[in-house]
Amino acid sequence: MIVADAVARGMGEDGDDTLKLPRLGPGRTVAATEIPVHLMFREQAAASRVAAKPAATAKAPRRPRPPQAPAGRRVPPGDDRLRERRGPVLPGWAGAAVGGLALAGCAALLWRTGALPGALVAAFGATPRPYQGLSAQDYPPLAFLGIVALLALGGLGRGKVGHAWVLTLFGRYRGTVRRTGLVWVSPLLLRRRVDVRLRHWRSEPLPAVDSGGLALQVVVQVVWQVRDTARAALAVADHTDYLAEQVESAMARVLSQLPADAFHEDAPTLRDAEAVGDALTRMLAAETEAVGIEVFSAQPTRIEYAAEVAAAMRRRRIAAIDAKHRDSVLTSVVDAVDDTVNRLTSRGLVELDDYERKALVKDLTVAFYTGRGE
Structure with a gap:
């Protein structure tokens, strides 16, 4: 009780968080010491500052999307002294x-x-x-x-x-x-x-892989120009060799984000030449900016499977096309049979029981499918 009264008096007079002992009478001296009150409640304060962890949420399956150049990855700009300026002439x-x-x-x-x-x-x-x-x-x-x-x-x-x-x-x-x-x-x-003229460079068939690891052969055409002659001549040993190496590197990163073909689903693939070319152009322009080269366009002119997998992928593509064709033909045949039977019965031209209706549907399906197949 004495401690509680002292605490109340000490905190009520000054309004601070420290505990002050009362002074004694003359002849009785006691060293007054300030005791931080908040130290007595450290465990409670620490417990109140603990934040609840967010509940883990289930991640939805990711679908492939068109390739995009990384926004935060850029080549270092190099020495600032190597910037083109007018020479003495x-x-x-x-x-x-x-x-x-x-x-x-x-x-x-x-x-x-x-x-x-x-x-x-x-x-x-x-x-x-x-x-x-x-x-x-x-x-x-x-x-x-x-x-x-x-x-x-x-x-x-x-x-x-x-x-x-x-x-x-x-x-x-x-x-x-x-x-x-x-x-x-x-x-x-x-x-x-x-x-410093506008130039174009067409690569030889370069090896690459898609998102599924299938081997590809890609030919890329690049339209470029030397914008900063000081960096192009002095920042690297040969700016044309540097450009060729960066084309191969950027192409490998872009093509590895998507599959070459989606046989049984409607999803982005490497056959979208415009999206692939835009991503490749942005990435290559960021990589060659440090050596004074400006890239206007980088487009894959040919994307093919490598020789070791070309035959198997060709058979798979033909099978997918055939299955898609048969599915569309069967859908149209079923729609035609349903429309024919509904018209015959709704207009009162024929009266069919279940057995006769099944037989008519079977005969019409065979007839329509045979005609569509031919």
Whole structure:
């Protein structure tokens, strides 16, 4: 009771959750200690925080659905420094003009010293001068003009439509040149030509398996284009080989989600070329984005069973088609017999007992089925 009163007084005055002991009179000192009250009810609080587990629900059987590219799976974007940017380039006429001026300066200096042959000087309408020899002062300007002419004329190049140059200096990416015609690029830069035209690639028959594990032979046609030349040239050793490997990988993942044929049920199969092509295109575009390749279309042009299972699957398909045909014929025959008997009896043309009705149904069924079969 004393503890309860103390607890009530301690909690009523301050409104907190701690227990404070009352102070004693003068001359009697007791160390006051705060005791957390919630520690006394730890087990009850823990029990109240326990949540009830949800009841397990029975899972319904999953039906196959059209293949879809995984939404969360993407190839790492790679080094951000490998992004296409404009490279250092000048119009070709500027390089040709500088090179021509440097050559003209060298020729004038050699003519002044008489080092040019007289016949060559006369061909340009100038007066030959006697050879006086090259002095030490003539070598620096000759060397400078020669270097300028070599750099100016050596950097001239011809840009083609549908091609680009990837420029590197000592292994470092310096830019991309997409200009066409006569251009000037520093001869110190290493040039690597990249085809940026719209291209298509048709694969050889590739092995794959469907959702049931049956071996398939698939031919895929891919329409693609190099969008980022820096990544295509420098991110991988060969972007065309990378594309071929990714096509085979994506095709194996997409085709393994559905069966090649559904013989006795109406379910999605790999014969839906549009759905399969869309899933393959999305997956392949996500895989090749890291190397600067844009995939516009990836369509399977032929999906066939492998040679070891082709004969068995052909017989199974023929049997399924035959069974479906017989089922449809039998349904139409039964409907025709039922309609004929109902019309005869409803109009009062004949009066049939059970035996005669069964005989008539039997004869009409045989007659109609034989006619439909022929």
